Amino acid sequence: MIHVNPDNNNKEAGCMAPRLRQDLISDPVLSARVARERLHTDGQLPRGFLRDEIEASWRRSLEAGLDNASTDPEQIDEVSDLLAFKEQHQPLLHSALPEIEQLTHQFGDQGLIILANADARILALEGSDQIVTPSRQLALRQGVSWSEANRGTNAVGTALIERRPVLINEEEHFLDTVAHFSCTSAPIIDADGQVTGVLDLTRVGRNDQPKDSLGVIQLAARNIESRLFTSQYQHRIVLAFHTRHQYLRSAWQGLVALDECGALLAINEQGCQLLGRGRDQLVGRQLEELVGEKMGVLMNNCMRQRIASVQTRAGELFCELLQFPNRLAALTPVSRDIEPRVKPTRDQAVLDFAEGEPRLTRAMKMAVKALDNDVPVLLNGETGSGKEVAARALHQAGNRSGQPFVAVNCAAIPEGLIESELFGYREGAFTGSRKGGMQGRFQQANGGVLFLDEIGDMPLSLQARLLRVLQERKVAPLGGGEEVALDIALIGATHRDLKQMVAEGEFREDLYYRLNGVGVKLPALRERSSFDTLCARLLQQLERPDIEIEAGLLTRLEAYRWPGNVRQLEMVLKVALAFMEPDERVLDESHLSDDFLDELEQGPASTAGTLQASEEMMIRRALEQHDGNVTAAATALGISRATLYRRLKALGM
Numbered sequence: 001m002i003h004v005n006p007d008n009n010n011k012e013a014g015c016m017a018p019r020l021r022q023d024l025i026s027d028p029v030l031s032a033r034v035a036r037e038r039l040h041t042d043g044q045l046p047r048g049f050l051r052d053e054i055e056a057s058w059r060r061s062l063e064a065g066l067d068n069a070s071t072d073p074e075q076i077d078e079v080s081d082l083l084a085f086k087e088q089h090q091p092l093l094h095s096a097l098p099e100i101e102q103l104t105h106q107f108g109d110q111g112l113i114i115l116a117n118a119d120a121r122i123l124a125l126e127g128s129d130q131i132v133t134p135s136r137q138l139a140l141r142q143g144v145s146w147s148e149a150n151r152g153t154n155a156v157g158t159a160l161i162e163r164r165p166v167l168i169n170e171e172e173h174f175l176d177t178v179a180h181f182s183c184t185s186a187p188i189i190d191a192d193g194q195v196t197g198v199l200d201l202t203r204v205g206r207n208d209q210p211k212d213s214l215g216v217i218q219l220a221a222r223n224i225e226s227r228l229f230t231s232q233y234q235h236r237i238v239l240a241f242h243t244r245h246q247y248l249r250s251a252w253q254g255l256v257a258l259d260e261c262g263a264l265l266a267i268n269e270q271g272c273q274l275l276g277r278g279r280d281q282l283v284g285r286q287l288e289e290l291v292g293e294k295m296g297v298l299m300n301n302c303m304r305q306r307i308a309s310v311q312t313r314a315g316e317l318f319c320e321l322l323q324f325p326n327r328l329a330a331l332t333p334v335s336r337d338i339e340p341r342v343k344p345t346r347d348q349a350v351l352d353f354a355e356g357e358p359r360l361t362r363a364m365k366m367a368v369k370a371l372d373n374d375v376p377v378l379l380n381g382e383t384g385s386g387k388e389v390a391a392r393a394l395h396q397a398g399n400r401s402g403q404p405f406v407a408v409n410c411a412a413i414p415e416g417l418i419e420s421e422l423f424g425y426r427e428g429a430f431t432g433s434r435k436g437g438m439q440g441r442f443q444q445a446n447g448g449v450l451f452l453d454e455i456g457d458m459p460l461s462l463q464a465r466l467l468r469v470l471q472e473r474k475v476a477p478l479g480g481g482e483e484v485a486l487d488i489a490l491i492g493a494t495h496r497d498l499k500q501m502v503a504e505g506e507f508r509e510d511l512y513y514r515l516n517g518v519g520v521k522l523p524a525l526r527e528r529s530s531f532d533t534l535c536a537r538l539l540q541q542l543e544r545p546d547i548e549i550e551a552g553l554l555t556r557l558e559a560y561r562w563p564g565n566v567r568q569l570e571m572v573l574k575v576a577l578a579f580m581e582p583d584e585r586v587l588d589e590s591h592l593s594d595d596f597l598d599e600l601e602q603g604p605a606s607t608a609g610t611l612q613a614s615e616e617m618m619i620r621r622a623l624e625q626h627d628g629n630v631t632a633a634a635t636a637l638g639i640s641r642a643t644l645y646r647r648l649k650a651l652g653m
Contacts, residue, residue: 028054029206032171036179039068053162054153054172060161061152061174068152068174077145079121085143089123092188092197095227099220100126103201111181111203112140118195120147120157131204138177140202151175155183156200163187163195165218167210182207184214186221191229191257191266193279199224222251222270229268230323233257236265237299238323239287243274245307245318246407255322262287262295274317291317292578299324311574349396352537353389356530363520364390368397370518371449371489376470378455378515379493381522384565387493390522391451400489403448408441410458422466424477442475442486449489455515456496456507467511490515525562525569529634532558538570544577550588560600572596619647 028051035049035058045058061068079085086093096115103113104126112131115124122142125132135141139151148157152174159166165186173179184207185200199221207213230238237258240248247253254271256264267275267282275282275290287295291310301308302321310317350368354361367377371394379387388407395405408421424440441450452458458466469475470490474483492515501507528534532554539547549557562568576591589597618637626632634644 028172029170032169036068036171036176050172053158053166054168057148057153057158057161058174060148064149064152066149066152066174069176076139077121077147077150078139079143082143085121086123089117089197091228091231092117092224093123095231096124096188096197096199096224098227099199099224100124103216103220107201107203111201114140114156114185114200114202116146116156116198116200118160118197119145120150120160120198121145122156123197140178154178155185155202156198159185159187159198159200160195165214165221167207167214169210170206180204184210184217186214186217188221188224188228189269190225191232191255191268193269196228197224219251225268226251226253226255229255229257229266233266234323236323237321239302239319240322241271241274241317241319243315243317245309246409248307248318248320256287258287258295264290275312291319311578316571316574349393353386353393355528355534355537357523357528360520360523363518364394364397367394367518367520371395371491372399374489375517376490376492376515377517378498378519379491379522380498380519381493381495382524382565383495384567385495385522385524386566387495387522388451388453389566390520391449391453391491391493394491395449395451398449398489400448404445405449405451406441406445407451407453409453410455422462423469423475440475440477442469442488443484445488446484447487449491451491451493453493454495455492456494456498456501460506460508463508463511467508467514470511470514492516525565526560534566535569535573538566538573539577542570542574542577546585547577547580548586550586553588553592556600619644 031049032054035046038044038046038049045055045062047055049055050058093115100113100115107113108127110131112125112127112135114122116122122140122144125135125140125142127135139146145151146154146156148154148161151157153168154173154175155166155168158168165184168183170182171179173181173183181202181204183200183202185198187195188197188199190196199217201213201217237260239256239258240253241256242248242250242253252270254274255268256271257266259265264283264285264287267279272279272282282290287293287298291298291312293310298308298310298319299321302319303324306320308319310319350364351361354364370377377394379390381387381390391407392405395401420440422440422442424443469486473486475486476483498507498512498516502509502512525531525534532549535549535554535557536545539545557569557572564571572592573587575593575596576587579591579593580587584591592600619633622633622637623630630644637644
């Protein structure tokens with residue numbers, strides 16, 4: 001008889017040989033094997049051998065009266081009417097079918113793809129016949145419950161209890177009969193926040209790439225959740241949103257369902273995270289309360305522009321209308337008398353971005369010529385300095401302006417998914433794809449410009465393949481298929497020191513020189529000499545060219561260090577505009593948020609020492625070198641004469 005002893009402190013674990021103890025710490029599968037042997041020989045589960053969540057699950061399994069060595073078929077809980085059971089869960093099965101098919105194509109020859117309901121009862125099970133057929137003898141078949149209470153620690157049952165993705169590696173399973181499998185699963189959450197099922201990938205043998213498996217299953221589960229959401233509210237308005245417009249139409253977008261009056265009926269998990277509030281704080285409230293925009297105006301903007309931007313307390317949100325029932329169409333007429341925006345000339349796009357910075361203007365013009373002659377460009381600048389804006393300006397100014405511009409943030413995509421994002425995959429080669437596979441970003445950018453943002457965060461393992469694609473100008477999708485010839489201009493960007501990363505072995509030297517055809521250093525906002533001009537352009541982009549910034553405030557803003565650079569300045573202006581009255585035309589301190597005013601007050605005090613001293617020293621040196629000629633000194637410092645005069649006044653020089 002096996003007993004649960006919660007007071008067992010396992011004194012033997014503290015006396016084991018140091019080498020064995022280290023092996024157990026670094027290898028959870030080996031640790032689980034030792035725990036299993038102790039459980040068999042001693043009749044008690046030792047402490048400290050299993051991962052915390054696995055040990056807690058094993059103890060729950062023992063408390064349920066399970067024997068991990070048992071093969072007693074009486075323990076199997078199976079439905080009597082399988083057809084009725086599947087019919088009952090048809091919406092979940094229908095939503096999950098595309099993901100199951102793709103996972104089966106990719107992993108079916110190595111294991112099983114399992115879909116279970118909220119009670120851990122298997123709804124669907126796919127894989128190769130060589131694996132599916134013998135698995136039936138282990139109760140891995142449709143209609144059988146794999147809850148912890150029935151089958152002990154397993155990825156399906158444990159994920160439902162933990163309500164989060166779970167990895168169970170071989171011996172970490174409670175039952176001896178399935179200890180040769182490794183399982184990864186993620187719960188599926190419906191539009192009301194309830195766990196409605198679980199998706200599982202069960203493979204034969206040890207899982208040596210757990211992060212990759214977790215990423216694949218999480219992405220597939222989120223895609224299922226999105227389909228469930230829209231089907232559950234198919235007769236309602238469904239709006240997608242994200243803080244970055246690139247993530248719309250992805251598994252990471254937020255979703256809300258609305259009634260015709262703008263009341264929020266439901267929101268998905270990603271939406272709650274993006275807004276930073278719980279579902280109970282959001283459901284039932286009016287959309288206008290959350291986004292600060294009347295529902296009719298937002299719907300109108302979405303219909304006219306496809307993607308609309310709104311400013312909320314949580315920051316800027318990009319919104320896209322996914323579903324709008326025909327019966328509501330008459331309630332939101334779309335205005336057609338809007339004058340089209342004037343498209344900037346090709347050269348003007350670069351000039352607007354450089355904003356009177358001579359050195360930056362020269363570098364940007366050189367970059368345009370480089371792209372036109374198939375030479376890659378590498379942008380380097382602090383976070384928020386406008387790397388993507390610069391890349392789009394280069395695209396607009398070059399010969400490929402009429403061709404696609406495709407942006408990829410290498411730091412924002414999970415490591416296990418970057419390769420499929422860049423190179424694409426054939427049908428069935430990767431989860432989350434639609435039937436027929438998916439073109440990678442390289443192919444999507446063919447004929448145009450591919451922008452690889454935060455290239456310094458690309459994993460070393462992927463850098464070799466990227467280098468080969470750049471050298472051969474051909475790309476083959478994951479899972480096989482013919483290579484596709486590429487005709488792209490490449491722009492890379494990073495805030496990191498790639499030369500230093502090369503020296504430290506964190507970035508391939510050959511790839512660095514392949515990317516760094518022409519380098520463009522983007523100045524931080526505090527280094528720009530045309531702050532007032534930049535503010536005027538941002539106000540124009542925000543469709544408020546009639547607004548002026550009070551002179552005293554402009555001086556204070558220019559002296560601020562702007563750790564978030566242009567992105568932070570744009571957000572500050574957006575918030576200030578939101579606080580202005582309709583008849584006001586001058587922006588002053590009364591329009592700034594309290595938190596930014598605090599930063600504005602504290603900023604100079606916290607940096608006055610070394611920063612002010614360094615600035616004063618640089619200005620004195622420039623004036624001495626040019627015999628007091630302010631114009632020459634300003635040119636040497638890379639700032640305008642007016643800016644230098646303001647700095648001299650601020651420093652009391």
